[in-house]
Amino acid sequence: MSKAFTRETDADDDDDITLPPLPAGSKNYITPQGYAVLRAELFELIDNERPRMVEIVHWAASNGDRSENGDYHYGKKRLREIDRRIRFLTKRLEIAEVTDPSVHHGSDQVFFGATVTYVDEADVERTVTILGIDEADSLNAQVTWVSPIARALLKAREGDVVKLVTPVGVQDVEVVEVRYPAPAPAQA
Secondary structure, three states: OOOOOOOOOOOHOOOOOOOOOOOOOOOOOEEEHHHHHHHHHHHHHHHHHHHHHHHHHHOOOOOOOOOOHHHHHHHHHHHHHHHHHHHHHHHHHHHHHEEHHHOOOOOEEEEOOOEEEEEOOOOOEEEEEOOOOOOHHHHEEEEEEOHHHHHHOOOOOOOOOEEEOOEEEEEEEEEEEEEEEOOOOOOO
């Protein structure tokens, strides 16, 4: 069948990038390390992965009939995924507010970037690090600053008892320890 009679759609290539929601009027806080990771991923996609995939698609297209050419179709799909991720990362980096948590080193009050150890009503001790939406990893005990536990802990001090609203009700949580990374040594 002629290509003129086939319909190749790029519907999923639209610019309908949905960013994780931020509270109204707030900024997209991120640590310098998180910003560097996102920026490195963006440059890796732009400088290496996308050109490599364009080359593969070009090679596959030069093989003739594209209707049953798996390399061509996979390559085009992967290019759309790469382009979508590039647009997402670009938008996130544009609105990022880089905040260095080490400025609070030695403080006992909870702010963005703090590693907080707390005890709940069941005497279970947990430690979480409060990070940005684009860098938090729950598998590594990292929570976003907009999560319920982070919102409850923010601005509390060591020894404070705060109210944590959970699906099963309100729970008292005691802040045991607050830590921040040490500031990087000044370079001469």
